Amino acid sequence: MxxxxxxxxxxxxxxxxxxxxxxEFEVTTARSASEALRMxxxxxxxxxxxxxxxxxxxxxxxxxxxxxxARRLFGGDRGRALRYLxxxxxxxxxxxxxxxxxxxxxxxxxxxxERRLANLRQLYGSVAAVASFDARAIGALLxx
Numbered sequence: 025m026x027x028x029x030x031x032x033x034x035x036x037x038x039x040x041x042x043x044x045x046x047x048e049f050e051v052t053t054a055r056s057a058s059e060a061l062r063m064x065x066x067x068x069x070x071x072x073x074x075x076x077x078x079x080x081x082x083x084x085x086x087x088x089x090x091x092x093x094a095r096r097l098f099g100g101d102r103g104r105a106l107r108y109l110x111x112x113x114x115x116x117x118x119x120x121x122x123x124x125x126x127x128x129x130x131x132x133x134x135x136x137x138e139r140r141l142a143n144l145r146q147l148y149g150s151v152a153a154v155a156s157f158d159a160r161a162i163g164a165l166l167x168x
Contacts, residue, residue: 025048027052027068028041028045028050028166029060029064029071029073031072031074031117032075033077033079033081033113037073037075038051038053044159045163049070049071049166056081056085057121060120061124064124070166072129072130074114074117074130074132074133075114075133076111076114076115076132077114078114079110079111083106087116087119090105090109114132115144118151122147122149127149129150130151130152131153132152133153136153152165
């Protein structure tokens, strides 16, 4: 059976995958980039299902430096920088996984503007998105 690594800060994506994709995938979950990388070092995955926003994650588990992001993008405003890192965490984790050599198909449940999705594909290869938890659409994208 193929293995799906769900990367999220809660449990709803994993719950969904276990309920609707269990015929196709063994589902495992990582809650941070470091946890995903550890899991992938032990056992590969065939595809990734990503949450984009990690607003429930502990700040210390996020990819990115809050202070550097605050200085670079937000005039020193740490609160805005933290929200930015939380809001973009799925994409930042994908970047970490790609940098480590993991090129598996990645699917986000998010309604990206087409230009943003095209940019993610240009940067990170096989990336797709669906606007909602549509099991048929997600299953088809993960099976590519």
